[in-house]
């Protein structure tokens with residue numbers, strides 16, 4: 001899955017790496033005054049596929065760019081589909097079949113899809129807000145693991161603690177007590193962490209050892225739902241305690257995955273990864289290759305700030321296609337597309353490019369300002385998959 005994307009000399013040279021560097025956020029160093037706010041380096045976005053404007057030109061003029069088709073499907077929005085994946089050889093574009101039908105010889109050209117589908121604006125603003133709330137409050141709760149588990153063990157109620165300006169501080173272990181619900185953290189001497197008010201900490205030294213919940217929230221990079229993934233072994237660990245994927249999420253994923261499922265079969269949604277991106281964060285090129293059957297679809301939804309997504313080919317040498325992902329877009333990667341490198345080199349957190357105005361309006365109630373505060377400069381991705 002992730003992790004193998006260190007910027008070694010070799011990876012610098014691949015077409016995928018070059019595209020990542022093209023879109024990645026860099027700041028201009030040579031601002032004359034050091035007091036001047038550092039400026040993001042301008043990036044050429046002219047080659048980025050924009051499915052929102054493709055949908056507009058389909059709605060208004062019935063036009064579609066070459067290489068992209070629209071699927072008849074019971075989803076109430078158009079489902080776009082790439083006719084071939086990046087890097088695919090031309091002679092494989094169409095498979096020519098000879099059919100013997102009642103003595104008549106027919107020549108049929110079958111265009112197989114690349115297994116990559118894009119539904120722009122699939123989620124309403126209300127649905128987006130629902131999944132943003134869930135991603136920040138319920139999804140990072142134990143038994144679901146997060147990137148913070150490795151250091152702190154399971155953390156409860158991070159979002160509330162951040163809202164209440166709490167700090168996470170080390171607590172002396174009571175004799176015999178251990179981490180209650182983290183089977184990997186079996187070391188009884190491991191420090192235990194607890195949220196408290198900063199002023200309640202007894203000494204300056206304790207204060208310096210504590211971490212504000214708001215910092216931990218900003219550093220939340222992933223949480224996992226359903227079957228838990230053990231990153232150290234790079235495998236699903238079915239013996240770890242886990243919660244079921246919420247029904248509503250399964251229902252949504254099944255509906256989106258339907259065009260890529262054999263007739264009568266239903267996708268079993270067993271695991272999901274929630275990725276959290278702050279300004280400057282990226283997800284390096286990778287394959288999701290830890291599942292038993294790679295051809296099974298992955299359903300992936302975008303929330304919050306706009307991003308650039310790269311879809312490469314089966315080799316990092318294949319030049320990837322870049323496309324915008326906006327809040328409410330859903331992507332389906334199935335069949336061949338499951339074997340393609342992909343990643344997110346850039347999210348846009350500036351007011352103009354983030355395109356989060358509908359979320360701002362929806363989260364305008366006083367009680368929701370904490371969600372708005374987060375999502376204005378963040379992106380969340382939820383991707384759901386069958387493991388076995």
Ligand SMILES: O=C(O)CCC(=O)C(=O)O
Nearest residue numbers: 273275288300344381383
């Ligand atoms: O953030 C995204 O849109 C992609 C996430 C992804 O590829 C993954 O988690 O495997």
Ligand SMILES: [Fe+2]
Nearest residue numbers: 286287288342
């Ligand atoms: Fe992925």
